Amino acid sequence: MSGWTILALVIALIYWVLRGGFKRLKAAKARGDMISYSAGSPERNWALALAHPTAYHAMQGGFASDLYGADDALAKQLRPMILHHLGLRTDLSDEQVRLQLPDALRQRWFMLDLQRPSRSDEPRAAMAFACARVTFFVRCAHLLGWVDEEAQWQVLMLNAQRAQQCFGSWLDFGQAYAQGRAQWVGTGRSDVLGKVVTPEEVAQWVTEEQHPWHVMDWNLVLEPAVDAAPEAAMAQAA
DSSP states (O other), rough: OHHHHHHHHHHHHHHHHHHHHHHHHHHHHHTTTGOOOOOOSSSHHHHHHTTTTHHHHHHSSTTTOOOOOOOHHHHHHHHHHHHHHHHTTTTTTTTHHHHHHEEEEEEEEEETTTOOOOOTTHHHHHHHHHHHHHHHHHHHHTTSSSSOOOHHHHHHHHHHHHHHHHHHHHHHHHHHHHHHHHHHHHHHHTTOOOOOOOOHHHHHHTTTOOHHHHSSSSTTOOOTTTTTHHHHHHHHHO
């Protein structure tokens, strides 16, 4: 076997190994494995992981990275749903949204999905579902360029602290979330971007080595939101 043949075989082998590695990395990011969480700090990754069931079903990666922006197709899909959820008219221009949304979030983020509960709603389940949805929609609002980095993290960290105070573990939170989503859609309320999650799935997730709900410490000390708005801080304390 000539030297050129050996060299060609070595190059082919390296290409095959790298190609397989890139495929596995892409699949891991699409699943939302721990490797896809790179938002700048463990505390920020933790805050974003609350939305894991919806984020990696609706967006297929990129939700918890430090990359900025959403592509045109994703923006078109998400835009009306996010505006509706955040209580803004869907016919507003992006500039109008940027002017109105930051203050609206600071004043009302803690009420999202909790202002009109059904009589049959179990309170802890409703809270878990609300925490996850606040994370998802506020993060998406940032990816769409409607709120800046500082405003985003003010709300997301307060929301994370709220979740941590209300639940004792990722398993506790996840199973409450599963119940919360079931009761939400079971009474005719919409969650188009979400997916059915069962308590059994949650119990499996917290045992999977690469799942963020297994890797991340529920009791991580979360950094306070910088210059948090008084209204939001008062709501958290309440």
